Structures are given as C-alpha cells and as structure tokens.
Amino acid sequence: MLSGKGGTGKTLVSVNFAAAAEAAVYLDCDVEEPNGHLFFKPEITSEELVSAKIPLIDYDRCNGCRTCVDFCKFNALAFIKNKPVLFKDICHSCGGCVLFCPQKAISEEEKNVGMIQSGTSGQVRVHTGFLNTGEASGIPIIKELLKKSAGETALPIFIDCPPGNACSVMESIKDADYCVLVAEPTVFGVHNLKMVCDLAETFHKPYGVVLNKCLEDENPAEEFCKEHHATILGRIPFDSKLGSISSNARIAVRENDRYRELFSELLHTIIEEANHEAVAHPQR
Amino acid sequence: MKQLLILSGKGGTGKTTVAGALIKLSQARAYADCDVDAPNLHLSMTQTADPERNDYYGMPKAQIDAEACIGCGQCKENCRFDAIINNNGYAVDPFSCEGCGVCEALCPVNAVSMKPAVAGEQMLYRTTYSVFSTAQLKMGSGTSGKLVTEVKKRMLSSLLPETELAVIDGSPGIGCPVIASMSGVSMVLIVAEPSVSGISDMERILHTAEIFHTQTCVCVNKADVNLELTERIERYCEEKQIPFVGIIPYDSQAVAAINNGKTIVELDCPSGRAVRKIYAETMRLLQVQAGGIEA
Amino acid sequence: MKIAIPMNEQSMDTEVCPSFGRAPYFLLYDSVTKEAYYLDNEAVASQGGAGIRAAQVIADHGVKALIAPRCGENAAEVLTKAEVFTYHSIPGTARQNIEAHLNNQLPLLSEFHAGFHGHEKK
Numbered sequence A: 001m002l003s004g005k006g007g008t009g010k011t012l013v014s015v016n017f018a019a020a021a022e023a024a025v026y027l028d029c030d031v032e033e034p035n036g037h038l039f040f041k042p043e044i045t046s047e048e049l050v051s052a053k054i055p056l057i058d059y060d061r062c063n064g065c066r067t068c069v070d071f072c073k074f075n076a077l078a079f080i081k082n083k084p085v086l087f088k089d090i091c092h093s094c095g096g097c098v099l100f101c102p103q104k105a106i107s108e109e110e111k112n113v114g115m116i117q118s119g120t121s122g123q124v125r126v127h128t129g130f131l132n133t134g135e136a137s138g139i140p141i142i143k144e145l146l147k148k149s150a151g152e153t154a155l156p157i158f159i160d161c162p163p164g165n166a167c168s169v170m171e172s173i174k175d176a177d178y179c180v181l182v183a184e185p186t187v188f189g190v191h192n193l194k195m196v197c198d199l200a201e202t203f204h205k206p207y208g209v210v211l212n213k214c215l216e217d218e219n220p221a222e223e224f225c226k227e228h229h230a231t232i233l234g235r236i237p238f239d240s241k242l243g244s245i246s247s248n249a250r251i252a253v254r255e256n257d258r259y260r261e262l263f264s265e266l267l268h269t270i271i272e273e274a275n276h277e278a279v280a281h282p283q284r
Numbered sequence B: 001m002k003q004l005l006i007l008s009g010k011g012g013t014g015k016t017t018v019a020g021a022l023i024k025l026s027q028a029r030a031y032a033d034c035d036v037d038a039p040n041l042h043l044s045m046t047q048t049a050d051p052e053r054n055d056y057y058g059m060p061k062a063q064i065d066a067e068a069c070i071g072c073g074q075c076k077e078n079c080r081f082d083a084i085i086n087n088n089g090y091a092v093d094p095f096s097c098e099g100c101g102v103c104e105a106l107c108p109v110n111a112v113s114m115k116p117a118v119a120g121e122q123m124l125y126r127t128t129y130s131v132f133s134t135a136q137l138k139m140g141s142g143t144s145g146k147l148v149t150e151v152k153k154r155m156l157s158s159l160l161p162e163t164e165l166a167v168i169d170g171s172p173g174i175g176c177p178v179i180a181s182m183s184g185v186s187m188v189l190i191v192a193e194p195s196v197s198g199i200s201d202m203e204r205i206l207h208t209a210e211i212f213h214t215q216t217c218v219c220v221n222k223a224d225v226n227l228e229l230t231e232r233i234e235r236y237c238e239e240k241q242i243p244f245v246g247i248i249p250y251d252s253q254a255v256a257a258i259n260n261g262k263t264i265v266e267l268d269c270p271s272g273r274a275v276r277k278i279y280a281e282t283m284r285l286l287q288v289q290a291g292g293i294e295a
Numbered sequence C: 001m002k003i004a005i006p007m008n009e010q011s012m013d014t015e016v017c018p019s020f021g022r023a024p025y026f027l028l029y030d031s032v033t034k035e036a037y038y039l040d041n042e043a044v045a046s047q048g049g050a051g052i053r054a055a056q057v058i059a060d061h062g063v064k065a066l067i068a069p070r071c072g073e074n075a076a077e078v079l080t081k082a083e084v085f086t087y088h089s090i091p092g093t094a095r096q097n098i099e100a101h102l103n104n105q106l107p108l109l110s111e112f113h114a115g116f117h118g119h120e121k122k
Helices: A010-021 A034-040 A067-072 A094-099 A139-147 A167-173 A187-200 A219-228 A240-247 A255-280 B017-024 B074-078 B102-106 B144-157 B176-182 B196-211 B227-240 B252-259 B269-284 C048-059 C073-081 C095-102
Strands: A024-028 A043-057 A078-081 A085-086 A106-121 A124-133 A157-160 A179-183 A207-214 A233-237 B001-005 B030-033 B052-057 B061-064 B084-086 B090-092 B110-116 B118-124 B129-135 B165-169 B187-192 B214-221 B246-248 C001-009 C025-030 C034-038 C065-068 C083-087
Touching: A010 A024, A010 A124, A010 A157, A010 A207, A010 A255, A024 A034, A024 A139, A034 A106, A034 A124, A034 B196, A043 A085, A043 A139, A043 A240, A067 A078, A078 C073, A085 A157, A094 A106, A094 A124, A094 A187, A094 B102, A106 A139, A124 C095, A167 A187, A167 A207, A179 A187, A179 A219, A187 A207, A187 A219, A187 B252, A207 A255, A255 B110, B001 B017, B001 B269, B001 C083, B017 B030, B017 B165, B017 B187, B017 B196, B017 B214, B017 B269, B030 B144, B052 B165, B052 B187, B061 B090, B074 B102, B090 C073, B102 B110, B118 B144, B129 B144, B144 B165, B144 B176, B165 C025, B176 C001, B187 B196, B187 B269, B196 B214, B214 B227, B214 B269, B246 B269, B252 B269, C001 C095, C025 C048, C025 C095, C048 C065, C048 C073, C065 C095, C073 C083
Parallel strands: A024 A124, A024 A157, A179 A207, A207 A233, B001 B165, B001 B187, B030 B129, B030 B165, B187 B214, B214 B246, C001 C065, C065 C083
Antiparallel strands: A043 A106, A078 A085, A106 A124, B052 B118, B061 B110, B084 B090, B118 B129, C001 C025, C025 C034
C-alpha cells in the first residue's frame, strides 16, 4: 500500500485489509513513523535489533596517511592530530575506508540502527520496523522486514509503505506483486498520486487506486485515474464514524460487519486484479 | 524579520492548508515550501508568472562505461547498496546508488566514473510584492535535507526589503528535512491531528523541536473528529507549557476551497473562521505587527 | 594567531554568516600580521557532514580561534579535538567581532545543536 502523500489513509487501509483477510502477514515498512502496531496492539513474540556496519580503526596500525579521510564522500571521517576520527551517525556503511586503507588498519563493527518487533494479533502476523531517531537510512530495516515474509506462499502479505516516493518506498515495493495506491480527493492528493503512479510504473509494478474519503463533489483523484487510465479498485466514502474509530486506533473490520464487508469486498477485488495481472504479464 | 515554520510530524494533518491560510492572512512577503518530496503549497498560492528554475544536484552517481568494462564484477561484489546489476553487462541502478565511490576506486580499468546527477529542481517565484521558494525532489533521490536548506537559502537571499515575516511550509516526519528546515526559525507551529497516530507523531516532532530551543505552539486540525483526543492534546500542551493556539473543525468546504486552488480564508467557512483565531494567537506570540487582513 | 569567521560575503565589514558548516566563505585573519584572506568553503557542496568537513578545513589551516553564532555537535567535536577554541559571535560585522575577541569580550560557544544530516535517505 502506497500513497504519495501522508494522511490519505494508507495505514487504515492496510490494517483493515490484513484484518479482513483474517490470516495474513502485515509488514510496517514506514520505519520512521510506524503506526500499524498502534491498531493491532500485537502480542509481541520477538524483538530483533537491526544494525549497519561501521568502521573500527586500529590506531596502532594506523600511520596517519589520511587515505580513509580523503576517500569518504560523506564526511564521516575527520583527520585530527594525525588520527582519523569517525562520526558514526554520518557513516553510510559503504565499506570504502576498510577496502582502501593501505595499512589494513580498519575493520568493521556493527552499529544499531533500529529494530523489528514481531507479534501476532489474531491470525495476523505483525512485523513492525522502527528506525532510531537520528539515523540516516531505514533501508537496512526494510530489507530485514521483507525477509520476514520471504518464504511465505500461503498467506497474503500486506506491506504498509512509507509515504512519498523516496528510496525507502522503492525498497519496500521490491518484492511486491501488486501495488495499491491510496488517494484522497484533493488536488494536493492528486499531485502526489501522480508521483507514486510514476514510481510504480518505473518499477514495472502493476497497480490500482483506492479512492479514500470520497465526498459527493467532484473528485480530482478520480478524474486523474480516468485520464491516466489507472485502474480504480474501489471507493471508500468519507465516513466520520470510520474516521473516529481509526482515530482511536481501533480496527474497523473487527468491530463492525458493515466495515468488514466493505474491506473484504475491496480486498477481493484487489486479489482478483493482482492475479489477473500476474497471468497477463508473467514476465514481471 | 521573523520566520514561522509549520510542521506536523504526521502527514495529512493539514499543514499546507494552514500554511496557505496564514500566508494569505499575514500577507507575508516571503514564503517557502520545504516539503520537497511532495510540494503542494503552489497549488493554493496561485502564481501569475513563471518561476526562475534551477537544477539541483545531489550526490554524484556512478556510471559504467560499457565499452571499457572488462566484466570482472568487482564493482558488483563490493557494492553495499545492491546498486550494480549485471544484465548482459554491468550497469549502475541510479535509484540505489549512494555515490560512495567504491566502485570507481576499485575498477581495474577505470570504467567507472562519478557523474553529477540532477536530483531535483528549485523554483523561485518573484513578484514586486513577494518571493516564493519551492522545489521538487526527483523520485528516489536521497538528498532532501540539503535541498530543504537550498530552498530556505533561496528565499532568504531573495527577500524584498521591508519583509517582516516569512512563512515556511515544512515537511512531514521528524527526519533530516525537518531538522534542516528548523534552522534560524523564530517559531514552529505544529498542526496536530486528534488520532492516536497523530498524537504519537506530534510528540516525536515536539521532541525534535525541543533540541533546537525553538519556540513552539500547537493547534489541532479536524478537531471534532475526536474531541476526547483533542482535549488530551490540549492538556498535554498545558503540562509541557506549550502554547495551544486553537482548533479547526473538519470542514468539507475546506476540501472544496483547496480543490479550487484557494486557501480556506478566501471564502467564508468554519475552518477559515477558526484559522483566523489561530493566526491572531500565533502572531501575538511572534510579536509581529498583524499588518495583513484583520484577524 | 589565526582567527576564522564564517562569512556570506568577502568583506570584513559585512555580517557574520548564521551557518558554520554551509557558510560560503571563511575569513581567516592573522592577529599578528593583520592579514586577512578568504577561503571558499568546500563543505557547501556536501550532502551531509558539512560541519565536520568545514571544521576539518579550519583545523587544517592552523586556526586557533573560530568565531561563529552556532555550530553543530559533530563540528564541535572536530574543533575540540583539534584544539580550536570556538567563541560565540555577537551580532555585527566580522571586523567588530575580531575586535571584540581581541579584547577578550567574546564568551566561548557552549551550546551545540544536533547534526543536520543533510543526506537523509528516506
């Protein structure tokens, strides 16, 4: 599930789809601000730290040649009083300094960048990624999250992506079979919907649009879909009750048959559409 | 000159809607859209003329000269970002490349070079009355923090004389683009949303703002969606001694206004009336002459 | 003694630049010879770690005192280790700040802000 813009209802939709499917896997790849777990309140079964590699300098072997400092494109190494000094927060873990030190004075150690919390909520397996504040990249965490569902063939896997179209989103959709773009009926929403359409197309992912918070007026997102020949998977009407339930982080599908029907039907459409795409374009 | 930054923590709380309204009410002579991943402010602040455009260059990216390449595969083996693919020849995936330069340094035949890569575009709209600085980051680019700094710099360096107030529409989240937008700001107005997710994200953004000792104030948008949570936010602000400057009801007329390229104060509607009070209170805190439309 | 000040323009009679890491120029002033020259700040082009790079440049040029309105914690670490003292600038021109410093009127900069990490990959 993607959205160009925050606040369109991506998490609401993802969480309710997973609940409607009953038995499913839910991956929260919005590691900067993961919210799915607030809805699921899963029983935690494990917590796994995620780390990135950073250089470890052996100052006895270091002869102050400055090769590492001069190589680092990220300014993570400074040269002070004839010694390299590492700034862990800035390091991108490229491994260059390790490779090019003529004295082989640099090895690597692990730096914790975040964690993955795994648990269950009913029959939904919930995996939530958390990026430590101040860390540069959530990608190592997203990679680990995707591994959690790697062998899964039976259950549907719902990936709640970060908003926008940056690298973390791209990483999140790498293994996806189908992308659901959640759109809101405003010109702001359309502007950003276009961005994620472009993203899905660039990565050759079949996609469809769910129009959320639909009002009776003209819907610029719907118009966009028509002009762009984008598949409209369904419409969720603006519903203050749904908004209210979700604002309290409750899962509508689990509380109310009407919502269960709404999301189940929509999910069914999506699965059909996804299967159709898989058959029509097996090369993807 | 004072700088007012609008932030939200969570996306979709109405940050740009509020920013547009405040710009119109204050008749600010300088404004900027720092949400460079998904800029929206220009959709409400209709501009009459074309902007000055500049390419924005991010990290240089690696490029492999296919003719020089001998296919040894060392680049791919050592790339930590899975950015080198071998599909009948080695090539760099520009979306994954982080510009670290390892492949360039390793290549035994110098077939890899780092080339400047356009990562986005900056736009500056200038009129005799105001300057508006905005930008759009290209898909997949990872340099939003730096571009945010450039957007602000462009606004600040193009200021018209007698500019008293600059309003900056910030980006969602708590990461580097947000931190970059905070530098030199006189006050941060947080537009919060009364939901469990919204409160969680609001707390994270408040914590981030604290680090910079910037004056902060909070308002709640779509307040009537969950009055209990709105109250909880108000109490939280009281406890933390953060000024609570007002609430805005959910208003379908706001959606209509935005979709017609207008701000919510250009028509008479509940959200427009509510934001005027927030404007008055925010300005009072900023101690700026309310030289714009009477609140 | 060499003094460095981040500047927006190459003139001692203009204001000190509000940013350290991304100031376009550094004024380097020798208090003994009274000579002044300007360095282009190469850190400006950095995605991230600009403060670190700028501090490295300052340290490499044998500067003993840096006068700036603010400075990040990473840059501060480089400067401290390199034994460069950082002083809190006063509003005004570079010239006014140098005079104030030579008259021991400037306090040491004691508060450092967190890094901006302008290289965020979301």
